[in-house]
Amino acid sequence: xxxxxxxxxxxxxxxxxxxxxxxxxxxxxxxxxxxxxxxxxxxxxxxxxxxxxxxxxxxxxxxxxxxxxxxxxxxxxxxxxxxxxxxxxxxxxxxxxxxxxxxxxxxxxxxxxxxxxxxxxxxxxxxxxxxxxxxxxxxxxxxxxxxxxxxxxxxxxxxxxxxxxxxxxxxxxxxxxxxxxxxxxxxxxxxxxxxxxxxxxxxxxxxxxxxxxxxxxxxxxxxxxxxxxxxxxxxxxxxxxxxxx
Amino acid sequence: xxxxxxxxxxxxxxxxxxxxxxxxxxxxxxxxxxxxxxxxxxxxxxxxxxxxxxxxxxxxxxxxxxxxxxxxxxxxxxxxxxxxxxxxxxxxxxxxxxxxxxxxxxxxxxxxxxxxxxxxxxxxxxxxxxxxxxxxxxxxxxxxxxxxxxxxxxxxxxxxxxxxxxxxxxxxxx
Amino acid sequence: xxxxxxxxxxxxxxxxxxxxxxxxxxxxxxxxxxxxxxxxxxxxxxxxxxxxxxxxxxxxxxxxxxxxxxxxxxxxxxxxxxxxxxxxxxxxxxxxxxxxxxxxxxxxxxxxxxxxxxxxxxxxxxxxxxxxxxxxxxxxxxxxxxxxxxxxxxxxxxxxxxxxxxxxxxxxxxxxxxxxxxxxxxxxxxxxxxxxxxxxxxxxxxxxxxxxxxxxxxxxxxxxxxxxxxxxxxxxxxxxxxxxxxxxxxxxxxxxxxxxxxxxxxxxxxxxxxxxxxxxxxxxxxxxxxxxxxxxxxxxxxxxxxxxxxxxxxxxxxxxxxxxxxxxxxxxxxxxxxxxxxxxxxxxxxxxxxxxxxxxxxxxxxxxxxxxxxxxxxxxxxxxxxxxxxxxxxxx
Numbered sequence: 001x002x003x004x005x006x007x008x009x010x011x012x013x014x015x016x017x018x019x020x021x022x023x024x025x026x027x028x029x030x031x032x033x034x035x036x037x038x039x040x041x042x043x044x045x046x047x048x049x050x051x052x053x054x055x056x057x058x059x060x061x062x063x064x065x066x067x068x069x070x071x072x073x074x075x076x077x078x079x080x081x082x083x084x085x086x087x088x089x090x091x092x093x094x095x096x097x098x099x100x101x102x103x104x105x106x107x108x109x110x111x112x113x114x115x116x117x118x119x120x121x122x123x124x125x126x127x128x129x130x131x132x133x134x135x136x137x138x139x140x141x142x143x144x145x146x147x148x149x150x151x152x153x154x155x156x157x158x159x160x161x162x163x164x165x166x167x168x169x170x171x172x173x174x175x176x177x178x179x180x181x182x183x184x185x186x187x188x189x190x191x192x193x194x195x196x197x198x199x200x201x202x203x204x205x206x207x208x209x210x211x212x213x214x215x216x217x218x219x220x221x222x223x224x225x226x227x228x229x230x231x232x233x234x235x236x237x238x239x240x241x242x243x244x245x
Numbered sequence: 246x247x248x249x250x251x252x253x254x255x256x257x258x259x260x261x262x263x264x265x266x267x268x269x270x271x272x273x274x275x276x277x278x279x280x281x282x283x284x285x286x287x288x289x290x291x292x293x294x295x296x297x298x299x300x301x302x303x304x305x306x307x308x309x310x311x312x313x314x315x316x317x318x319x320x321x322x323x324x325x326x327x328x329x330x331x332x333x334x335x336x337x338x339x340x341x342x343x344x345x346x347x348x349x350x351x352x353x354x355x356x357x358x359x360x361x362x363x364x365x366x367x368x369x370x371x372x373x374x375x376x377x378x379x380x381x382x383x384x385x386x387x388x389x390x391x392x393x394x395x396x397x398x399x400x401x402x403x404x405x406x407x408x409x410x411x412x413x414x415x416x417x418x419x
Numbered sequence: 420x421x422x423x424x425x426x427x428x429x430x431x432x433x434x435x436x437x438x439x440x441x442x443x444x445x446x447x448x449x450x451x452x453x454x455x456x457x458x459x460x461x462x463x464x465x466x467x468x469x470x471x472x473x474x475x476x477x478x479x480x481x482x483x484x485x486x487x488x489x490x491x492x493x494x495x496x497x498x499x500x501x502x503x504x505x506x507x508x509x510x511x512x513x514x515x516x517x518x519x520x521x522x523x524x525x526x527x528x529x530x531x532x533x534x535x536x537x538x539x540x541x542x543x544x545x546x547x548x549x550x551x552x553x554x555x556x557x558x559x560x561x562x563x564x565x566x567x568x569x570x571x572x573x574x575x576x577x578x579x580x581x582x583x584x585x586x587x588x589x590x591x592x593x594x595x596x597x598x599x600x601x602x603x604x605x606x607x608x609x610x611x612x613x614x615x616x617x618x619x620x621x622x623x624x625x626x627x628x629x630x631x632x633x634x635x636x637x638x639x640x641x642x643x644x645x646x647x648x649x650x651x652x653x654x655x656x657x658x659x660x661x662x663x664x665x666x667x668x669x670x671x672x673x674x675x676x677x678x679x680x681x682x683x684x685x686x687x688x689x690x691x692x693x694x695x696x697x698x699x700x701x702x703x704x705x706x707x708x709x710x711x712x713x714x715x716x717x718x719x720x721x722x723x724x725x726x727x728x729x730x731x732x733x734x735x736x737x738x739x740x741x742x743x744x745x746x747x748x749x750x751x752x753x754x755x756x757x758x759x760x761x762x763x764x765x766x767x768x769x770x771x772x773x774x775x776x777x778x779x780x781x782x783x784x785x786x787x788x789x790x791x792x793x794x795x796x797x798x799x800x801x802x803x804x805x806x807x808x809x810x811x812x813x814x815x
Contacts (some may be wrong), residue, residue, distance in 0.1 A: 028570055113638035117311075118578060118646070119516030119630065121617045124624035125317040127293065131271020132312040140276070162281035164270040181271035184277030294621045298485065309629030319619045321488055321627035323481060324507050330473070330481030334441065335619075337469035337482070338491035341440040345467060347611075348490070353621060368477060415665030 002029045002044055005203065007093030016100035017208055027051040028089040031141065043081040055092070062086055091173025103209040108133075127233030130164070130180055137212065142199040143240055144176050147230050148219045150196040157187035157197060169216055178212035191241035198230075198237035263289050263305030272315035273307040280304055280360075280389055286319060287356065287387060295354040296335055301325040303396040304389070328359040328386060329372030336382035355384040359396070361402035364388040420599045424456075426590035429558035430522050430583070431598050433565035435466040436605040440491035443471045443482040445502040448535045449587035454496070469509045470802070476501040477651070480508035480519075484659040488619045488627060490680075492569065494613045495519060496624035498587060499526030502541045512580050513549030515628055518572030518612070519580040520565065525690070527779040528586045536780010537587040539689065539742040543718075543753050549643045550580040551650055552719040554689040556675075558595035561585060563667065564716075566609060569578040570657045573612050576649040584718075586741075587782055606729035608664045626635030650720050651790050673722030675714040678704060679729050682711035687758060689715045692783050696739070699788035710792055715754065723761045730758070731765035735804070737772040738794040739783070739811075750807040751775070770804050776811035787811065 003010060007024050014024075032044040046069060052064040062082075069078040117123075125131060136223070140201040144157075151173055158166040158174045165181045166174040176187070207213045219226040267288035274281040284304060288295070297320045299305040305322055308315050323331035336355045342348040363369045364386070373386055393411050394400040401413040410416065423431070430453050442455035460466040469486075473527050476497050483493040502523055506667070511704050512519050523655050527534035542552055543765050549573065555561045561583070568581040580702045599630060619627060631639070651673075658672035659671035669675075677691070679685050686696050694712045703710045712728050715722070730736050740752020755773035762768055777783040791811065798804045 014620060029403055068430075110634060111312075111638075113641040116635075116638055117617065117625075120311065120514065121625050122312050122314060122627075122629060124319065124626050127265045127267055127316060127317045128269065134271045134273065134310060134315075136271065136273065144811050160282060162274060162278045162285065163266070163272070164266050164285055168264060170387045175355050177270065182276040186277050186282075204427040223627075224678065228366055242305050278605065280628075281629055296619055296621065306630040309626050311629040311631035311635050314629055316622060316626050316628035319621060319624050320484065320626045321619055325510055327481035327485075327508065330478040330508075331485040333471060333488055334482035334485030334633070337471055338441050338489035338493075341467075341469045341486075341491055341560065342489065344439065345438075346528075347440070348440035367473075367753070371474045372478045372481070379471065417443070 001025065002027045002031055002048065003161055004028060006031065006049050007091055008024060009093065009203075010091070011100050012206060013203060013209075014100045015103040016098050017095075018098045019161060021094060021096050023055075024052060024089045024093045024095050025055050026093070030033065043078075043157070045077060046081035047085035047089065048076045048147075050082030051090045052089050053082070054086045097190070101209055135179045136142065136163075137181050138209065139178040140181055140202055142183040143178060143202050143205060144181065144183070144185070145198050145200050145230060145233055145237075146174070146176065146199075146215055147227075148173055148195045148216065149223070149227060150193050152193055154192060156190045158193065160186050160190045162186065175216035177216070178215075185239045188239040188241045194242040195240055197241045198234060199235050199239035204233065214224045265289065267291070267293065267295070267317045267324055268308070269317060272401065273302065273310055274304055275307075278307070281308070282390075283389070284308070284358065287358075288316075290352045291318070291356060294319070294352060295356060296321070298323050298328065298331045298335060298355070298357040300328045300331075300357070300359035302363055304358055304360065306396055308382040310366075323357070326368035326372055328357040328369060329365050329374070329376035332357040333376045333379050333382055334385035336384045337379075340382060352365070352383075356387060357384065358387045358389065360389045360418060361391050361393050361404045365404050366402050421596060422599060423594055423596050424558060425592055425594055426555070426561045426585050427452035427522070427524070427592075428438045428456050429562040429595070430548055430565050431460060431747075433562045433598050434494050435616070436600065436602055437492060437566060437569050437609060439468050439494045441469045441471070441483060441486035442494045443473045443479040445476050445479045445497070445501065445543045447476075448582045449591040450496045450498040450522050450585075451524055452522075452591060453511040453522055456487055458493075461508050466762075471541055476505035477508050479510065480505040480524060483519050483631070484508055484512045484515065486615075487512075487519050488515070490612065490614050490618045492573075493519050493674050494521070496522035496524065499541045500525040500529045503528065503764075506544065508766070509545055509550070512547045513545075514639070515619075516578040516582065516646070518569070518578055519570045520572055520595070521580065521582045523582050523584045523796055524587045524591045525584050534779040535587060535729055536590060537690070537741060538778055538780070539584065539740075539753070542582055542584045544741055545582065546753070548591060548593070549647065549676060550578055550719060551577075551579055551647075551717070552584060552585045553581065553717050554715065555590070556691055556693050556714060557597070559597040559667075560669075561590070562599070563661065563665070563669075566605060567654075567657045567661055569612075570609050571650060571653050573610075574617065574653045577653050579643070579646050579650065584690065586690040606665050610662060621701045641671055643735060647720050650749050653715060654720075660724065671725060671764075674717075674725045674729065675716060677712040677714065677727050678735075679711035680714055683712045683734040683799050684737065685713055685730060685733045685735075686737045686739060686788070686791065686795070687713045687715065687754065688741075689754060690741065692739055692741060695783055695785040695788040698785050699792055703789070703792055708792070708796060710796070718757075720755070721757060721761065726758055726761040727765045729766045730769060733769045734799040735772060735795045736762075736769045737774060737791060739776055739791065741777045743775055743778070749773070755808075770798060770802075771807070772798060774811040775808065780811045781812070783811075792800045
């Protein structure tokens, strides 16, 4: 795993497994989707290769990694990144069975061919119904947190959200259904009021795997506590509406 | 069951209509996908009396994943270059069935959505072009200019501007 | 009403009787005649349908696929390379389970181009992807089979497209006398097209053919397998009802046996090749030779039981293939290979010969049929086949 956090911290977010024990290897670095098709050439791939050479030389030795990286462009830069990881950036943690987030994966029941509609057809949704079988909210890196005290109900966040995440509340606020939010931050970018929508690292929240808090309800229940909580998150925010960090 | 058309008569009606989501959450588009936002707006504007046709591409792969869907409108896949044909076929069938009394007579929007490959390449252009000659049918083709083939890894298409970097660009790496 | 017309005319009249809603045209010989007749029928007010001139065959087949999805009865057709250009849409029609009926005016494939004559390889290209395939022999059979095709395709137990194959030139362009039944009888035979809960309409919100992963594809294909198997029963029912309502009984729906009882040698073929072969059978029978002919109507679903029933007790089976299947198990034709496979579990396996002939529209004459029978009778007397696959009439 590539992270700037300690293995113990990360374990709070990793679902527990029954068996067998495994080793969690954390390579220090900014999380990245390097090697995905967007391929930001940010050194992640090289650091991971260096880490593998360190942890499992039986699979890949440091010499192998060097030889491969030297065949690419900017070879010295790439080799340095791998060496950096090899020498100092790897942390190991043995994980015992049952350690981690208490979460049990329930595999879905798939219907058989007699129960499926023919021709690849499936029932559609009702208007205003979100897809009940696919949420996608657990994939986000950042989460929008909304300061309802400052909201002017302009509806821009609701309008621009590509994932139709915002529910309109009876009093005209916009409450994010975090289970469906992918954390893109468009809402914080378009919000015209300073410090009203902020994007905060998902690892600041421990509301459980696939379970998310209801921000609007928390605010309704105790505005003072919500304000304090929001202010505690403000310094950690990655994107802040209007005011850029 | 038939759907009755509710015409918006006041601003309040319009707002109410716009609040209804016909392309809702629970699709597999990337974070901040602009095309998904566009589809959401198109679906809102079109309203419930609509049939949506999606050519192969992100907006079909990501929006519907068998056995789930993000559409509250009737939606059907068409082959990569088939958008023009699909809208003509759908609109013609509706016209024929309504004229023969096999379907209630009402206005149904037929909207075809295609990207670079579906509208500009892969024979898509010829089928869109042919669709435009059939003026007696009522349909809308939404041509989404991505400047690349985004679904299949950002490859070059005929819509890619000169000099743009794609995964099909033969750039010298050293 | 009795009229004179070509094979494609007969199909066009059937479309009028079936009251199709949408059709799409693109010119190619030899199927094209049907669209010319349909255009006249619409212009003269006999048929009310949307007639869409397409940009090419892929366009044509996509148009009817989507019209069918909305609930319209559709017709489409093509020939040779045109049929192949549409192949992507053709496969999607069957996997999406739309009961489109198509006419394939069988034509040799390019290259070299310009062979307008018959060869069955165009239709056979789709033998594995869920299309029902039927070969007709006369204009009357073409008309009747078109009505039967809609009935079978639209049956909820089937919901698969049907391809009606018609020998290019020999049937598409030759004039026959045929009867046009009254519409009242057709309405009794052919119920309205009903997609049920799959109709694409704002009152029935569904998503059709979403992106699918490996968790589902096996199940979706299995549904098609079951539908194709159901088709055998549905075809039988349709022919039975057809005989009852129209008073024309085709007997066995899948194959047409001609003097096969007690035969030592049976020739097998599809389409218009039946004419010279039947004549040869009659003359040889008059001379005391025990020969017969079996014409295959439905190639998909394949009539395995009937093949065993009519051919397993025979000494020599000689298959005339108006097609080729290069590199197939015996380097023979597609029909030969399928029949050989069907007979594998038969109690008595006959000797088998294959004549590849009549390619590119070359005529198989009465004399050719006599020659083929003589070779097969020779093998029957000797009790062995010396040359399994014979390219009949090929110039050395």
